[in-house]
Amino acid sequence: MFRIWRVLLLVLSLAILSYARSSTGSSVLVVLDPSLSKDNYSIFFKGLEEQGYELTFRAPKDVAPAIIQDGIASFAHVILFTPETKTYAKDITPQSLVDLLSQNTNVILALGSKQTPLTSLASEFSLILPPPGTPLISHFPERDTPATVIPIPVSSSSPALTSGLAPVWYSGIPFALGNNPLLVPFLNAPAESFAADTTEDSGADALVDAAEKGGEGLWAGKDMSVVTGFQTVDGGRVLFVGGVELFNDEFAKKEVTKGVRSGNAQFAREMAAWTFQESLVLRIDDSAHHKVNETEPRDKYTTNDRIVYTTHISKYNPATNAWEPFSGLTDVQLEFTMLDPHIRTALPPVPSKPGEYSVTFRVPDRHGVFKFVVDYKRKGWTHLHSSTTVPVVPPRHDEYPRFLSAAWPYYVGAISTSAGFVLFSVLWLAGDDRDQRKKKGVKAE
């Protein structure tokens, strides 16, 4: 018996291990242009398969398998290595890709220097592409490769990337970034690089002109990005890569300096991990609120109550394929909002309880329908949003103080008047008898 259990457990744990380590699913569709050979990208694809992803390959013009079937995404992740493909099957359009993202499917998209149907997609994500046929060029540092093949040092501070990564070989286009806060730049172009026409040099004059004007209208410098992520409001992630060669085996094996292999393989791996929602994935497990010294939530609170708000945040751990309580966030804030935040306070982690964040505060002296809002948006990380509606009501008729010290003059007045009335009545009734007789006599007359 015991042994069977053990075996089962072992099988189970193996299954978990071999299972995809993404938090959203393991099926990956790779749309590969026929001009690119699958074998040239074996390191990247093998790496994915080793981690448990199930890769399905198709050409852009193939009808099956469709990326969206009956309005539902068929795969958890899509890789589009079609930088220069001009024609696609019906199911791949810029619109359908946006639709995919809204269904929490993740996409890796390799761009090319030619105008393709998917080029229009970039502007929807606030990426500004250079004119067609102008790849990134850099003559520094001096090296034996063509000017379009550039080693780029990884300087991103994003937690998605391991620090100290070797420079990556890059060949492709740069793109300027719009001011969309959902963009997550990972790899910027070197400061000395610029986008230019290499074959005909037709734009050289314009380039010089632009440079003299202070770089306006010029795709140049370190503000250009070559690898940029984008996380949609709904949580879907998409990775734009200016050149598909970044992923290929040749660049992965190529040495940057003598004896130092390029960081391409690991960089590609980590980028895929981010895009496929392995890393930097958070979620709010639950959130609760109650009055101080109580445990159950109320369906409404009274003004000036002291209440405790608690939330539990988990982080996805791809190594164990499990959600683990996560106390590493130090800058979470809680807002108590009615139209505007009436209270905005830090929501610190509770030291003794992993994953728990809690704060105690006093409800404002204002009735209305309030919301506990946790809105945590940091570049690269999953956006955390939680909103709990709770009415705040004025005190009940019997919850006001009974006696007020300020009202003592009125109490004294009321009591003294009552006492005076009783005294007067007693004196009147028990007054002199003869008076009454006199009066009666007068009346009788």
Add this chain to the structure above:
Amino acid sequence: MLAYSLPSDISPSTYVNAASLVRIVALGLISAAAISSRLFAVINFESIIHEFDPWFNYRATKVLASEGFYEFWNWFDPTAWYPLGRVVGGTIYPGLMATSGVIYNLLHALNLPVDIRNICVLLAPGFSALTAWATYMFTKEMKDESAGLLAAAFIGIVPGYISRSVAGSYDNEAIAIFLLMFTFFAWIKALKTGSALFGTVAALFYFYMVAAWGGYAFITNMIPLHAFVLLLMGRYTSRLYVAYCSWYAIGTLSSMQVPFVGFQPVRTSEHMAALGIFGLLQIVAFAQLIRSHVSSKQFQDLLFVSVISAAGLGMAAMVLLTYKGWIAPWTGRFYSLWDTGYAKKYIPIIASVSEHQPTAWPSFFMDLHMLTFLFPFGVLALFRQLRDEHVFVIIYAVMGTYFAGVMVRLMLTLTPCVCVASAVGLSQLIDTFVDPREPDVEQEKEGGDAAPSKQAAKKEKNAAPITGVGAIDDIVSTLSGASSPEKDKSGKTKAGIFGLDTRMVVLFNTAAMLLFFVLHCTWVTSNAYSSPSVVLASTNPDGSQHIIDDFREAYYWLRMNTKEDAVVMSWWDYGYQIAGMADRVTLVDNNTWNNSTRLTAGCAAHIATVGKAMSSPEEIAYPILRKHDVNYVLVIFGGLIGYSGDDINKFLWMVRIAQGVWPDEIQEPNYFTPQGEYRVDDQASKAMRESLMYKMSYYRFAELFGGGQVMDRVRQQQLPKQSPTLDYLDEAFTSENWIVRIYQVKKEDSLGRDLKSANGFAQGKKRKRSKPPVKRRALA
């Protein structure tokens, strides 16, 4: 001499018994008529709550019936005025709901499982019977039982009162008119008898009135005014002192127990008159006491001066307190009673309510019919005796007439007074002509032919509105001569009526007029005042009735198809109905103008916010909608079937109210054409065409006409063939006749774009700027 013989063998007790039996039967029949004529609405339509405010009252009553009084008292409604919420217990007059609650519990205690809705629907007709009785009691104090019966019959069926009390019209006025009349009756009774008991009864009913209707301020000022006029007329009596003081002390203390009223009776200008008269009465009473003990002429003069100066000091103190802010100054609604243009200038929310408009003359006739001209006659008849209680009705008549002329809805307060005065007048007329005694011809100095000519003149004057002062004096003198036989016995009979034929002519005419009155009342009630306005009726070509039930269709759709906590934005007219019928959260509701003076600035801004959202272009409205968590927007559109009470016709009020808060962003002139016309067709102004309200109303409207002429049947204008487009809203529901249109507010775009360009992208449109300029700082 008698014009016709009277049976002489009836004992006085038989006569008294028979008369009282007839009175009881008559009152019973009047009650039955009053109730049944109010049931047209139920018979023509169904047992349904009408209009707007009654829906809230109904909802509140349901809470009261199911949760009990204390929960109701502490009821905080988070679904109204989202997200401000509404402290219902402290912002309503609970009298109506409490009455229904008591009736409900009583019937259930008797094991009569009556639905709360039916109680609410039938409460107003039931109370109209009580009003008839209270009016009978009141008028009886003015003249006699026969006048009382006439007044009861008038108030029972007069359209001016029916308009507010048909079955289903579950509003505060339903019970308030009964309370008004009964309070006045108790006041008159207290004044006549000097009874503290009746003063207390008046105070208790006054309390009930305060708990039931904001119009209680009318009593609060009528009674002091009456007392003040009596003082000025030199009619101070200890009876007045007792009646007024017992009413004021108990009434004020008890009225302060209503949470919504609170300390207003001592803090606001509207209540200061009552307090001032209370003080004045104390001074006058004190002076009277002193005067009865002191005889010196000089001292009495001194006393007189000191009384005047004390009153002056009191006035000055009140003015100072008002100036210092201890007493709230007059509210805007008060000013709008004196200056009819005031509200339009300063408080558009109040002016936007149709029943706050000045009354048109035809509506006086429509609501009162022949009472319109019987009323002045009756008031004049009251001048003849001018007892203390007659002064009351005369003041009431003057004030009531003025207020009814200022605001349509105050017609309601005038109506009881009209009924009472008319009944007094008509009853005197009938008394005169039914009285069988004929004047003694021998004692007549002027000769026999003078009287008939007067009769002829009078007949004319009764049929047409009174024109000349001389003729009025004539009538008054005639009546005074004829209709008080007790007095006449001592004095000489100067004028009278001869023969049966003259009597019959007048009485026949009177009866015919009464008959026409009844016909008119029935016709008006069945045609004009019995529409629930929730359900509309139209007539098919073959004469059969066609029911337009779009409102309930749409509200039911909301109830069934949206999330329970969905927030629905609409113009405030429909707030109560959405809450009552659809059970959804609303942004603004009809409570706006009820209590606009007492709401916080936040609330006033809230309604303007909705106005702004409706009158702004989509991209400006959208952040407002998102901020207020709006899920659905509801508009009323009558252009398809010609329902004129739709939102486009109310739209200018939204613009004005929004302009009051954001004068920089919303300007009324922008919504007119350069020629100053209010148009919706292709000449409509840019602001108009881009406004959310316009777009929601006419979205996809042209599709209905299949390329033909697109016609708005309310405004009789031809619309462009291209309907407006919406980027930030989705059409969710449109009712059968397009009266109600509901739009769903879209979520923010998942890519952080504005929804307009997101829509353009989804429709495959190319971006306008394919190569955006690079934003980089120039090198220094």
